Amino acid sequence: MAEAAFLELKGITKRFPGVVANDRVDFDLRRGEVHALLGENGAGKSTLMNTLYGLYHPEEGEIRLNGKPVRIGSPSDAIELGIGMVHQHFMLIPVMTVAENIVLAVEPRNGPFLDLAAAEKRVRDLSQRYGLAVDPGARIQRISVGQQQRVEILKALYRGAEILILDEPTAVLTPQEAHELFEIVRSLTEQGKSIIFITHKLNEVLEIADRITVLRQGKRIDTVPREGATQEGLARLMVGREVVLRVDKTPAEPAEPLLEVENLLVFDNRGLEACRGVSFQVRAGEIVGLAGVDGNGQTELIDALTGLRSPAAGHILVAQKDITGASARERLDLGVGHIPEDRQVRGLVLDFSLAENLALHDFRKEPDSKWGWLYPKRLIERAVRLLKEFDVRGGKPQTLAATLSGGNQQKVVVAREVSRDPKVLVAAQPTRGLDVGAIEFVHNRLVQERDEGRAILLVSLELEEILSLSDRILVIYEGRIVGEYGPDVSEEELGIAMTGGVRGKAA
Amino acid sequence: MAETPEATPGGFSGLTGFYERAGGFIVPFAATVLAFVIGGLVVAITGHNPFAAYKAIFNGTGLNWFFPWVQGDDRTHAAVNLEQTLIIMTPLMLTALAVAFAFRCGLFNIGGQGQYWVGFIAAIWIGTHMSGLSRPVHVLLAILAAIVAGAIWGGIAGILKAAVGAHEVISTIMLNWIAIYGGQYLFEPNGPLQGPIPALPRSSIIDGSAKLWPIWKMEGVIQVLHAGIFIALFALVVYYILLNRTTLGYEVRAVGFNPEAARYGGISVARNYFLALAISGAFAGLAGGVDLLGYKFSVDTSDFATNQVGFTGIAVALLGRNKPLGIMFAALLFAGLQTGTSTRALDPTIFSPSLATDLATIIQALVIFFVGAEVLIFFIWRARRHLRFRGAGAQA
Numbered sequence: 068m069a070e071a072a073f074l075e076l077k078g079i080t081k082r083f084p085g086v087v088a089n090d091r092v093d094f095d096l097r098r099g100e101v102h103a104l105l106g107e108n109g110a111g112k113s114t115l116m117n118t119l120y121g122l123y124h125p126e127e128g129e130i131r132l133n134g135k136p137v138r139i140g141s142p143s144d145a146i147e148l149g150i151g152m153v154h155q156h157f158m159l160i161p162v163m164t165v166a167e168n169i170v171l172a173v174e175p176r177n178g179p180f181l182d183l184a185a186a187e188k189r190v191r192d193l194s195q196r197y198g199l200a201v202d203p204g205a206r207i208q209r210i211s212v213g214q215q216q217r218v219e220i221l222k223a224l225y226r227g228a229e230i231l232i233l234d235e236p237t238a239v240l241t242p243q244e245a246h247e248l249f250e251i252v253r254s255l256t257e258q259g260k261s262i263i264f265i266t267h268k269l270n271e272v273l274e275i276a277d278r279i280t281v282l283r284q285g286k287r288i289d290t291v292p293r294e295g296a297t298q299e300g301l302a303r304l305m306v307g308r309e310v311v312l313r314v315d316k317t318p319a320e321p322a323e324p325l326l327e328v329e330n331l332l333v334f335d336n337r338g339l340e341a342c343r344g345v346s347f348q349v350r351a352g353e354i355v356g357l358a359g360v361d362g363n364g365q366t367e368l369i370d371a372l373t374g375l376r377s378p379a380a381g382h383i384l385v386a387q388k389d390i391t392g393a394s395a396r397e398r399l400d401l402g403v404g405h406i407p408e409d410r411q412v413r414g415l416v417l418d419f420s421l422a423e424n425l426a427l428h429d430f431r432k433e434p435d436s437k438w439g440w441l442y443p444k445r446l447i448e449r450a451v452r453l454l455k456e457f458d459v460r461g462g463k464p465q466t467l468a469a470t471l472s473g474g475n476q477q478k479v480v481v482a483r484e485v486s487r488d489p490k491v492l493v494a495a496q497p498t499r500g501l502d503v504g505a506i507e508f509v510h511n512r513l514v515q516e517r518d519e520g521r522a523i524l525l526v527s528l529e530l531e532e533i534l535s536l537s538d539r540i541l542v543i544y545e546g547r548i549v550g551e552y553g554p555d556v557s558e559e560e561l562g563i564a565m566t567g568g569v570r571g572k573a574a
Numbered sequence: 575m576a577e578t579p580e581a582t583p584g585g586f587s588g589l590t591g592f593y594e595r596a597g598g599f600i601v602p603f604a605a606t607v608l609a610f611v612i613g614g615l616v617v618a619i620t621g622h623n624p625f626a627a628y629k630a631i632f633n634g635t636g637l638n639w640f641f642p643w644v645q646g647d648d649r650t651h652a653a654v655n656l657e658q659t660l661i662i663m664t665p666l667m668l669t670a671l672a673v674a675f676a677f678r679c680g681l682f683n684i685g686g687q688g689q690y691w692v693g694f695i696a697a698i699w700i701g702t703h704m705s706g707l708s709r710p711v712h713v714l715l716a717i718l719a720a721i722v723a724g725a726i727w728g729g730i731a732g733i734l735k736a737a738v739g740a741h742e743v744i745s746t747i748m749l750n751w752i753a754i755y756g757g758q759y760l761f762e763p764n765g766p767l768q769g770p771i772p773a774l775p776r777s778s779i780i781d782g783s784a785k786l787w788p789i790w791k792m793e794g795v796i797q798v799l800h801a802g803i804f805i806a807l808f809a810l811v812v813y814y815i816l817l818n819r820t821t822l823g824y825e826v827r828a829v830g831f832n833p834e835a836a837r838y839g840g841i842s843v844a845r846n847y848f849l850a851l852a853i854s855g856a857f858a859g860l861a862g863g864v865d866l867l868g869y870k871f872s873v874d875t876s877d878f879a880t881n882q883v884g885f886t887g888i889a890v891a892l893l894g895r896n897k898p899l900g901i902m903f904a905a906l907l908f909a910g911l912q913t914g915t916s917t918r919a920l921d922p923t924i925f926s927p928s929l930a931t932d933l934a935t936i937i938q939a940l941v942i943f944f945v946g947a948e949v950l951i952f953f954i955w956r957a958r959r960h961l962r963f964r965g966a967g968a969q970a
Contacts, residue, residue: 375838396840405838413838418831423824427839436821443819 072097074230074261079128081114088114089125090285096230101252101262103276105269107305107502108473110282112265116232119263120152121145151223152232155239157215159207166190166203169222193221198254213244220251224260231255232263237271241360242530242562249275267305267502269298270531281305306503316514319538321350325522326372326491331381333367341367343546344381349491349522354513356537357526360565364546365526366408369495372524373405374398386490399428404489406480406497408526410473414480417469421459422450424468425483457482458508474505481509485516492516495526510536530558602893602900605944606907613937620929627925627933634919635659635910650792655919657790657799661869663909665690667806667901668861669887671813672728672854674896676742678817679850680830685731685746686858687884688753692727693720693859695757697866698767698873701780712783717805717863724859725852727753732851736844742851750884758875775875786868800868809857810898816853826850858884889942911937 072095081089089111096102104112117123119130121139129136132148139145145152159168166187175185187203194201199217207215216236223231233252237245252262252275266272272279273296280290281304288304303309326349335341341364349355359365370376372383374395383391390398407413415424426435426446434445450464459478462471468479477497484492494513498506513536517523527533533540534554542550542564550564614624636656638644644652669686676683700716707715727749734740760767762775769778790799817823828836829846837843861883866873890908894900913919915930925933 373838394840395838399840407838412832412834414835416828416832416835419828423828426824427828427835430824431821439821441819441821441824 073133075131076115076119077129077131079115079118079125079130081111081118081123081125087285089118091128092282092285092287094280094287094290096261096263097277098261099256099259100277101256101264101275103264103266103272103279104282105266105272105279105301105305106282107267107504108500109284109502110305111285112267112282113234114285115282116152116234116263116265119145120150120232146226146228149227149229150232151220151226151228151230153216153219153223153234153236155234155236157219159215159218161206161208163207164203165201165205165207165210165218165221168207168218169193169203169225171222173226189225190221193224197221197224197251197258199251211244212239213241213247216240216244216248217251220255228260230261230263232265234265235267236264237266237268239361241565242558243566245271269301272296272301273298283307302503314510314514314535316536317518319353319517321353321538322520324348324350325386326524327382327384327387328372329382329384331368331371331383332379333364333371333376334379335367341546342371342378345543345546345548346381347541347548349524351490351520351522352517353538354517354523354525354536356533356540357524357543358530358533358540358561358565359528359543361528363543363565365495365543367546368543369405369408369493369526372493373403373407399487402488402490404484404487404492404521406477406484406492406494408495408499410476410480415468415476417467419468420450420465421454421462421468421471421479422446422464424479425450425453425486427483428487453482453486454479456486457512474501474508477501477505477509481512485512489521492521492523493526494523496528497525498527498529498532530561533561534558599895599900602895602904602945605893605941608944609937609940612940613933616936617925617933622925627930630921630924631911631914631930631934633921634914634916636913636919637910653790653792654795655913657792657795658797658916658919659906659909659913660799660803661797662912663905664803664806664868665861665865665883666886666890666905666909668809668857668864669884670890670894670901670905671809671887672724672856672858672861672884673888673891674894674901675813675817675826675857676728676850676854677891677896678830679826679846680833681735681742681847681850681854683728683731683746683851683854684743684888685728685749685855685884686861686887687882688746688750689724689727689855689858690862690865690881690884691753691757691878692862693724694862694866694870694873695760695767696720696723696859697784697863698777698780701784701867701871702767702778704784705781707783709783709785712781713786713867716780716784716867717860720859720863720866721856722859724862725856727859728855729848729852731855732848735851736848742847746851754878757873757878761873761875769872777872777874779872780866784867785871786864797869800864802864802868805860805864807902809860810902813857814898822849858887861887886938889938892945893941907941908938 074096076092076094078091078093079089080087080091092111092115094115104115106112114123118125119139121141121144124140130139131137137148139148166183169190170186175182175189190203199221201214201217201221207218220231236248240248256262264276273293276293278290278292279296279301281288281301283305329346331342331345332340333342345368347355357365367376371378374393378391382389385401385403388401390401393401411417416427423446426449429435430441434442436442447464454462454464457478459475459482461475468476471479497509497513501509513523513525525533525536538554540552540554540556540561541548542561544565544567552561610628614628617624617627632638633652634655636652636654636659639649639652639656669690672686672689673683696719697716700719704712704715731742731745731749734745735742759765761777762768763772767777769776786800786802788798788800817827825836825841825846826849828839828841829843833843886908890901890904894904911934915927915934917927920927920930
């Protein structure tokens with residue numbers, strides 16, 4: 068650690084049409100350290116690392132390795148220099164085996180043929196050396212996301228990487244898998260590898276990093292050692308102002324049940340049972356968190372609640388009224404609000420203006436329209452009011468939704484759903500991909516809506532979010548509710564339940 | 575979440591969105607200019623003077639009528655040619671709307687030709703079977719029949735799409751052939767709607783009371799500009815209002831941009847597919863009705879094989895970017911190319927009309943190619959900048 072930096076990025080500037088993604092950014096890396104690159108979405112973290120990896124070419128600045136300037140024109144240049152990158156979205160071929168994926172393009176050969184035995188042996192050696200347990204003969208499509216990530220890391224190591232760039236590596240992992248990843252990272256650094264860890268999660272940074280560089284709006288704000296760093300301090304550097312990380316809320320005062328789900332059986336697109344008899348209640352004035360690893364029936368449950376998928380059996384009641392057979396439109400009118408999982412696919416029509424997006428549920432009613440005649444001016448009037456109330460920045464009512472940042476897009480969705488005064492609000496991953504400031508806004512708004520007596524079902528893959536917002540926590544595993552917990556449950560306990568080890572009280 | 579530093583988020587739709595904002599007319603305009611330049615090169619290679627050829631073609635369109643210095647015989651000529659250009663432009667605007675409206679719902683209606691013919695045939699039937707009606711009533715009735723017939727023809731594809739998911743490209747192409755062969759059958763000798771002359775594969779001529787009013791009568795001109803052009807211009811306005819000022823248009827656009835979000839917002843995607851194709855068909859059917867009542871007055875079975883107005887409409891919509899004004903100018907361009915290079919209008923001493931017709935086809939194809947290749951042009955542009963940066967980096 069006392070060693071001087073062997074990789075230096077100096078004054079890197081990268082412009083995109085209309086934005087300076089990196090503005091004279093300095094960054095360095097010492098041998099055997101974990102250097103975290105922290106920043107909000109759009110701060111320029113990935114741009115900087117894509118520059119180092121040869122995917123982008125900076126307009127200004129230089130990269131020095133071991134004191135010598137180097138030019139990295141493409142990822143193959145980067146690999147040659149010992150730089151490996153694990154992208155957020157894995158670049159693996161699902162039908163091929165672990166070993167085949169790892170040796171791809173640098174295969175050991177036996178004459179003109181691939182020497183599979185040699186490949187598997189090399190992979191096994193590597194995985195033992197760094198403590199990355201994988202089965203070289205398994206097909207990628209059959210192994211878990213966490214294991215796929217290990218394959219990506221092994222792929223980089225196989226190509227001789229001394230520097231590993233991990234781009235938001237925990238985004239796709241369960242808490243346990245994240246712990247295992249941190250173990251791997253530690254074992255890698257012990258053996259002299261250096262890691263650049265891109266993230267926007269403060270707790271991870273404090274757990275794993277030796278040094279932390281904070282980027283904000285394309286500029287390097289500061290580089291600090293982990294010792295002495297606090298979540299609050301880092302958040303302030305990231306956002307540029309004081310941020311309240313803890314959600315301030317009073318204990319819930321639940322009243323009558325507004326959402327009742329009874330024995331719901333839902334099939335997924337392949338015709339398999341995704342929800343196998345799910346039952347629960349959400350009462351007025353409480354936030355119920357639904358925790359679970361992705362793909363355990365959450366999506367199908369949400370679809371069934373919002374009328375986009377009809378359940379095969381069971382009932383859904385909103386304020387004692389059976390809505391099981393009601394259409395999406397009828398449910399909207401009966402008071403079911405929904406902040407969808409993916410705002411760009413379901414939440415918004417990106418090519419519509421903000422005013423049109425805000426009218427998506429109500430354009431058929433007065434005052435938006437009458438006898439099929441639309442009143443664009445009235446849509447705009449509403450938009451002016453809502454954009455102000457929900458502090459949407461960067462857009463007028465006539466602006467296309469596509470041009471807003473993710474956080475502001477989400478505010479538009481929240482504004483539309485909340486302003487219709489729903490009885491039940493289903494919030495699916497409401498802060499996915501948002502930065503700290505926007506998360507703060509959405510969280511506070513959800514608590515505020517709870518206090519106004521709405522029943523809120525929060526579906527999230529982020530345990531931190533579930534824990535900080537929920538008044539009650541349900542865990543879904545393989546289409547069943549396997550546990551119910553109070554708000555004080557530990558992350559570990561939830562993590563165990565999420566992976567099938569039931570400990571809590573079965574609902 | 576991945577960071578998207580580009581100013582135009584949202585991948586492909588963001589890219590096109592950026593283009594719309596950058597001024598949607600630039601690319602079609604550039605494509606047209608480029609097509610004419612390349613067409614000019616072709617003319618030069620064949621040993622003619624491209625400027626003289628283009629001037630002759632321009633004069634052939636009759637657009638020189640608008641120049642005050644064109645007088646005397648030239649002016650009369652120009653007027654005749656201009657009438658012809660506007661007559662051809664009229665149905666092109668309507669068949670283009672048939673493509674554009676479906677497109678705004680995310681559908682590709684290639685059935686304009688078939689919808690045109692069923693509208694045409696329905697208008698023939700009304701025009702030949704309702705003698706004794708007063709002219710406004712007869713005309714109105716024939717036009718309504720054309721609209722309804724086109725709407726049904728488009729609606730069939732819409733129902734197939736909505737009910738069983740049959741792709742509209744396939745079903746509208748098949749409906750085209752049904753309309754074309756069905757039409758030939760109706761008017762061939764001994765066909766159910768054949769006209770009075772037994773040997774001729776031709777329909778009767780519609781009653782005078784069903785004919786659209788001529789609006790620019792001139793001596794010696796057989797095909798006179800008719801009131802249909804006002805109908806087509808009015809249809810452009812209807813198209814705009816329907817899309818932007820009604821809940822129907824809101825739904826159609828929502829489905830076209832993002833069916834998933836529309837469905838989630840409680841909009842029936844299937845219903846809108848049906849409505850969009852039916853309304854598209856209505857525009858194309860109207861084109862057929864207007865052509866018949868305006869200047870054709872009857873049909874010969876050979877017309878079914880040669881007429882391309884529905885297909886040209888696709889090109890017009892593409893060039894006009896599905897916008898009313900764009901469609902108007904694109905229709906004028908395509909109509910002008912057609913009259914400007916016709917044997918009758920072009921001065922044969924400057925450029926042989928048979929060659930000129932081919933030139934017109936080349937130019938039309940190039941326009942479509944360049945408009946279609948817009949994204950390609952954009953990427954070439956970006957790649958060029960990209961290379962420049964790399965070059966600069968290498969020198970540093």
